[in-house]
Amino acid sequence: MITAEQLYGKLKDIRVGNPLCQFTEQICETLLPTIERIEELKREKNAIILVHNYVAPQILYGVADHTGDSYGLAKKARESTADVILFAAVRFMAETAKILNPGKMVLDPNPDGGCTLADGITAKDVALLRAEFPDHTFVCYINTTAEVKALCDTCVTSSNVYMIMERIDNDKIYFLPDRLMGENVKKYLQAKGVNKEVEVYDGTCYVHEEYQPESVDQVRHNFPGVEILVHPECSPGVVDKADYVGSTSGMLDHVRGSDHESFFLLTECGLTGILESEFPNKQFVGTCTTCRYMKANSLEHILNVLGNPAPRSIIELDPKVQQNALRCVDKMFSYLKD
Numbered sequence: 035m036i037t038a039e040q041l042y043g044k045l046k047d048i049r050v051g052n053p054l055c056q057f058t059e060q061i062c063e064t065l066l067p068t069i070e071r072i073e074e075l076k077r078e079k080n081a082i083i084l085v086h087n088y089v090a091p092q093i094l095y096g097v098a099d100h101t102g103d104s105y106g107l108a109k110k111a112r113e114s115t116a117d118v119i120l121f122a123a124v125r126f127m128a129e130t131a132k133i134l135n136p137g138k139m140v141l142d143p144n145p146d147g148g149c150t151l152a153d154g155i156t157a158k159d160v161a162l163l164r165a166e167f168p169d170h171t172f173v174c175y176i177n178t179t180a181e182v183k184a185l186c187d188t189c190v191t192s193s194n195v196y197m198i199m200e201r202i203d204n205d206k207i208y209f210l211p212d213r214l215m216g217e218n219v220k221k222y223l224q225a226k227g228v229n230k231e232v233e234v235y236d237g238t239c240y241v242h243e244e245y246q247p248e249s250v251d252q253v254r255h256n257f258p259g260v261e262i263l264v265h266p267e268c269s270p271g272v273v274d275k276a277d278y279v280g281s282t283s284g285m286l287d288h289v290r291g292s293d294h295e296s297f298f299l300l301t302e303c304g305l306t307g308i309l310e311s312e313f314p315n316k317q318f319v320g321t322c323t324t325c326r327y328m329k330a331n332s333l334e335h336i337l338n339v340l341g342n343p344a345p346r347s348i349i350e351l352d353p354k355v356q357q358n359a360l361r362c363v364d365k366m367f368s369y370l371k372d
């Protein structure tokens with residue numbers, strides 16, 4: 035188990051966020067009793083903790099068994115042999131773990147953790163769209179509820195959306211719910227000469243839609259030589275100005291392999307914090323935005339839910355929804371086999 039000194043070693047270089055809330059050795063000491071109790075409960079219950087890259091650093095570095103983006107964590111959930119999977123992120127990710135591994139108890143320490151994308155479309159909306167576009171293959175971003183996945187043909191994540199949309203064996207596709215990601219994929223397909231008619235739903239992530247192309251120009255001007263990394267949930271105008279476009283795990287890998295000294299990441303702040311911890315000698319410039327839903331996770335919530343889960347923190351799915359949503363998510367994995 036991690037010591038206060040080791041935890042401080044991981045957290046001391048994280049500068050994003052409120053400067054008055056930076057980690058000190060004393061703060062790490064105060065976190066330790068909760069972390070120790072969570073570790074005891076993990077052993078007692080044969081539980082694992084999956085943590086998304088956007089969640090607070092004391093959770094990422096204090097108690098996570100696996101960290102990553104939604105695709106990487108979905109794979110970990112599918113492969114897990116633990117009795118209990120606690121997913122510290124937002125609701126749709128915990129639901130995806132239950133879809134993939136329905137025999138496990140899946141716990142959500144953040145049951146009110148919405149997502150402007152997942153909350154922006156319902157199963158009823160999809161049913162109406164399917165009636166309107168009967169010849170289209172329906173592709174849902176993983177940021178959707180289990181009920182929405184259950185009505186779609188395949189799921190995608192930010193790490194594979196371009197590749198799967200290109201491979202789909204139909205020239206008519208309906209992509210939901212992220213309008214900006216859909217527009218980015220349309221531009222990508224056009225640039226590659228792939229002729230597909232892509233309809234796009236009008237949802238957005240409130241964190242990524244905020245970024246403006248002019249801010250990117252400003253950062254390039256102020257920090258010559260900076261490498262700019264952009265998430266595909268950003269607008270096409272922002273994506274056009276990027277040096278690299280990819281998922282959060284893709285961005286981490288890119289920085290790890292890059293010779294550049296300074297970076298500007300247009301995604302949720304959590305990722306910049308991870309990189310500041312990992313590369314204290316590199317510079318991470320510009321601003322970033324926090325996702326209020328991801329940041330609603332806390333060590334205390336995790337402790338309470340592992341010790342004594344309230345019914346609303348235990349993910350339960352209608353068996354038919356689970357089976358149909360599994361077909362949709364499995365279809366995504368099948369595209370990735372070749």
Ligand code: SF4
Pocket residue numbers: 124148149150151152177239240241242302325326327328
């Ligand atoms: S960052 Fe955006 S897409 Fe991710 S959970 Fe938050 S609102 Fe949803």
